[in-house]
Amino acid sequence: MNDLEYIRIFWDKLWSQDEIKAPWANRDIPNELTQHLEKPLQNEVKNSVDIGCGLGEIALWVEKMGYNSYGFDISPSAIIKALDNLPSDSKVNFFVHDVTSQPLQQKFDCLIDRGCFHCIPQNLQKNYAENIAGSSTPTAVYFLFIKAFRGDLKMTPNDKSKYWISHIRNTFGQHFTLSKVSVCDLSPRGKEKTLPGLFFKLTRTHKY
Incomplete structure (x- = not known):
């Protein structure tokens, strides 16, 4: 079984559960x-995708912001549930x-990834970056959330934040410019314990 098949089976098994208790x-x-997602101007058509x-909660929220909204997942069970919960x-x-x-x-003006990239094996992350770039418009904005380290919501020399910032620059630098990085909280709703992560805002770069 290759890496892709293992990932698909792993996530589909989780999403196929009747009651999903996982924090993510x-x-x-x-x-x-x-704070950072800008609404399209009046009479402006923009596409967004939830990676x-x-x-599909993010895709539904982005639609309310005025975008033509899309969402995809490697798990068929997740998509079935998203479609079942889709408002009329x-x-x-x-x-x-x-x-x-x-x-x-499709080409997208806004791309959002909350927790997908860091679950992808490192040998496939370059493929991810190239395909995301190939799916973006020349002025696209890409929002990335990753589970980067454990502990307090602080960036210190002793945690993994420096590694992740360097890794994101190296992985996406050919296609995107890193314009914002900050600590974020990826904790599940209603939980007091924090799940620290990093938030990245990247903008599409075209090199001629």
Whole structure:
């Protein structure tokens, strides 16, 4: 069994459960998105995609911000649940896709990843970066959330934050410019214990 097949089976098994108790399946919209995601101008059409969307709560929220919203996941069970929970007045397009295999057919102005990238084996992360770049418009903005280290919500020389910042620059630097990095809280809703992470805002870079 190769890495991709193992990942697909692993996540589909989790998402196929009748009651999903995993912490990553019960989280609010990140504060960083509400602070940094800009609404499209009036009469402006922009597309957004939620990468590794799970139940699709981010994709649904982005639609309310005025975007044509899409969401995909490697797990068919996750997409089935997202479609089952889709409000009747929503036009979010949910579908199954493996982001390490090929770019998306659509081009996106906004790309959001809350917790997908750090679950991908390192030998496939370059594929991910290239396919994300191939799915973005020339002025796209990419928001990335990763579970970067444990402990307090602080960036210190003793944690893994420096490694992750360097790794993100090296992985995405050919395609995106890192414009913002900060500590974020990825804790599940209603839990007091923090799950520290890093938030990255990257903008599309075209080199001629």
